[in-house]
Amino acid sequence: MSRLEYIKEEIRQRVSITQVVERYTNRRIVKGVCNCPLHTEKTASFSVDETKGLYYCFGCGAGGDIFKFVQTYLGLSFKEAVAQIDKDFALGITGEKISVKAQIAMREAKKKRAIEEYTKMQNNRLYNELCAQYRTVDNLVRVLEPFTYIWDKMITRKAWLESELDRLL
Ligand SMILES: [Zn+2]
Structure with missing residues (x-):
C-alpha cells in the first residue's frame, strides 16, 4: 500500500460522508x-450513502467520495483536499508521526519481498543440485548389483533425495 493509499484509507475509516458534507456546507443531512450544495435547488436531491462513503445528486448528477466532494466544493486538488480534511477533523494523518509509521511499514514490506525472492532463488539452486544428485544415484541403483552394501546405501540415498525434492516442490 502506498503512503497515499494508506492516508486515504485512514481518513475513510475515521470521517463519514455526512460529517464532511455538514462540516463544509453548514447543511443538515436528514435521512440521508x-x-x-453543488447546485441551486428547492427540493432535496442530494443523497449520501454512509456505508460506502459516497454522495450522489439526482438533480445535477454530481457524485463521488469524500475527497471528490471536498475537491469540488472547495475547488481543491486531491492532495489539497486530503490535507484540508486532515486539518479540519484534526486527524493528524498527514503529519510527520504517521508518515514515519507508513514509511516503516513500506520498508518492512519491501524487506519481506526481498527475503522471499532470495529464499525462492536459494531453493531453486538447491533443487537443481538435488535433481542432479538424484539422477546420478538413480543410474547407480540401476547398474549396481542388488542387495550389496553399496546398492543398499544408494537406495537409502535415493529415498532421502526423493523426500527432499518433494519438500522443496
Ligand atoms: Zn446537485
Missing part, C-alpha cells in the same frame, strides 16, 4: 438527503 439534503438540498444539493
Whole structure:
C-alpha cells in the first residue's frame, strides 16, 4: 500500500460522508438527503450513502467520495483536499508521526519481498543440485548389483533425495 493509499484509507475509516458534507456546507443531512450544495435547488436531491462513503445528486448528477466532494466544493486538488480534511477533523494523518509509521511499514514490506525472492532463488539452486544428485544415484541403483552394501546405501540415498525434492516442490 502506498503512503497515499494508506492516508486515504485512514481518513475513510475515521470521517463519514455526512460529517464532511455538514462540516463544509453548514447543511443538515436528514435521512440521508439534503438540498444539493453543488447546485441551486428547492427540493432535496442530494443523497449520501454512509456505508460506502459516497454522495450522489439526482438533480445535477454530481457524485463521488469524500475527497471528490471536498475537491469540488472547495475547488481543491486531491492532495489539497486530503490535507484540508486532515486539518479540519484534526486527524493528524498527514503529519510527520504517521508518515514515519507508513514509511516503516513500506520498508518492512519491501524487506519481506526481498527475503522471499532470495529464499525462492536459494531453493531453486538447491533443487537443481538435488535433481542432479538424484539422477546420478538413480543410474547407480540401476547398474549396481542388488542387495550389496553399496546398492543398499544408494537406495537409502535415493529415498532421502526423493523426500527432499518433494519438500522443496
Ligand atoms: Zn446537485
